[in-house]
Amino acid sequence: LKTIVSDIEIPCAFGPAYEGERVRGADLYAQCGGGKTQCTELVKMAEMNDIEDGKVIVDGPDVEDLKEGDTFPMGIYIQVAGREFQSDFEPILERQIHHLINYIQGIMHIGQRDISWVRISKAAIEKGFTLKDIGVVLHAKFHQDFGKILDKVQVTLKTKKADVDELTKRARAEYKMRDERVEKMTDEDVEVFYSCTLCQSFAPNHVCSVSPERTGLCGAYNWMDCKASYEINPTGPNQPIEKGECIDPVLGQWKGVNDFVYKASRGAVTHYNFYSMVTDPMTTCGCCECIAAMLPSCNGVMTVNRDYAGETPCGMKFTTLAGVMGGGASSPGFVGHSKFNITQKKFIKGDGGLARMVWMPKILKEEIKERLERFGKENGIDNFYDMIADETVGITEEEILPYLQEKGHPALSMDPLIG
Ligand code: SF4
Ligand code: ZN
Known part of the structure; x- marks a missing residue:
């Protein structure tokens, strides 16, 4: 027997109308994640008999234990069971958490995976919002939207730091496994890429095209995930795109993709390249x-991750860059991408590839260290990891250039970045 959920019983209003709403400084009551504390999301398949449908557990302090201005850590752990359910579906459900929490009036959600950020407004607190409501919403909407593939949903909201850290560790191992599922595939191997238009509610013209060698820029959807999502929901946000004729193999442009993007962006975007940040990214x-x-004076590029709050050599912090670039336009000279994509083989291949990378925040460099070192080895660049400058070397082009020269960074002897 399938559970049918018609009403969502929470004290706040709920629906897509509240999705774009912000919770600004003056309205803020409390928050978690966003670089202040850890906020992590994980969906895992469970055995039918191990979970109880509709059960929501708040394990640790709830909002009544917080005072105005407080921060707290949170782990959103969702267990799903169903005869039709497969572990391949986990990332798809997990990616829904973002818009579903945003549907709650007075609650704002940014990001995904282990870089989520939830802001709770004073107005929501006044209405009686508690963390349990997040679980109520996720349970109800998962049944409503994915009833075909699941029978039971149990949600645990962990707010004790040690538990959140433990969940984060486990989640990172899961993310890694999911990322690596496309590791051995190439874009030439497949005739079909997938679109993702899940983000059009925020960025109306934005269309992600996801290929084996270019995971979605949120890092949460790779080619396999989009394929599974299409199987679950053939009229949903992930549609197959026949690549069609290859227009440019170096920059990564296909006629079939252009035609699709033109339609899906309602004519706003006519074409784009998969493997370039310089030319029509x-x-x-x-x-x-x-x-x-x-970074023109270094003849190279930099990248900055959401979890790094400091200054960067391009003169803008992540938040400024995201504000300027994040509206769904193609901005030559800049491109959004996932962490995993940095070490995928086609990353900015049309601009010279990863060997162009001259600066990254230290935390990002360390996070993908093993993969950067492997890239160096495979491409005959000794010490590539060490050659990439970070904020301890400098945060302007002038500061990092002498370091790159001293290390003999390959970008300095490559063709000019801009033709
Ligand atoms: Fe949004 Fe792109 Fe991620 Fe889809 S793949 S959820 S459109 S960022
Ligand atoms: Zn988005």
Whole structure:
């Protein structure tokens, strides 16, 4: 017997109308994530008998234990069971958390995976909002939207730091496994890419095209995930795109993709390249994990991740870049991308590839260290990891250039970045 959920019983109004609403400083009561504390999301498949449908557990302090201005850590752990359910569907459900929490009036959600950010407004608190309501919403909407593939949903909201850290560790291992599922595939291997238009509610013209070698810029959807999403919901936000004739193999442009993007962006975007940030790059929405920018005096590029709050050599912090670039336009010289994409083989291949990378925040460099080192080895660049400058070297082009020269960074001897 399928559970039918018609009404969502929470004290706040709920619906797509509230999705774009912001919770600004003056309205803010409390928040978690966003670089202040850890906020992590994980959906996992469970055995039918191990979970109870509709159960929401708040494990740790709830909002009544917070005072105005407080921050708290949170782990959103959702267990799903169903005869039709497969672990391939986990990332798809997980990516819904973003818009579903945003549907609650007075609550704002940004990001995904282990870089989420939830802001709770004073107005929501006055109405009686508690963390349990997040679980109520996710349970109800998962049944409503994915009833075909699931029978039971149980939500645990963890707010004790040690538990959140433990969940985060486990979630990172899961993300890594999902990312690596496309590791051995190439864009040439497949005839079909997938679109993702999940973000059009925020960035109306934005269309992500997801290929094996270019995961979605939010980092949460790769080619396999989009394929699974299309199987679950053939009229949903992930549609197959026949690549069609290849217009430019180096920059990564296909006729079939252009035609699709033109339609899906309602004529706003006529074409874009998968493998270039300099020449007509893919469009960027506000969810991107990282934004790459050109550093002309270093003949190279930099990238900055959402979790780094400091200054960067392009003169803009992540938040400024996301504000300028995140509206769904193609902005030559800049592109949003996932962390995993940095070390995928086609990353900015049309601009010379990853060997162009001259600056990254230290935390990002460390996070993908193993993969950067592998890239160096495979491409005959000794010490590539060490050659990439970070904020400890400098945060302007003038500061990092001598370091790049001293290390003999390959970007300095490449063709000019801009022709
Ligand atoms: Fe989809 Fe792209 Fe939005 Fe990720 S960033 S949810 S891939 S549209
Ligand atoms: Zn987005």
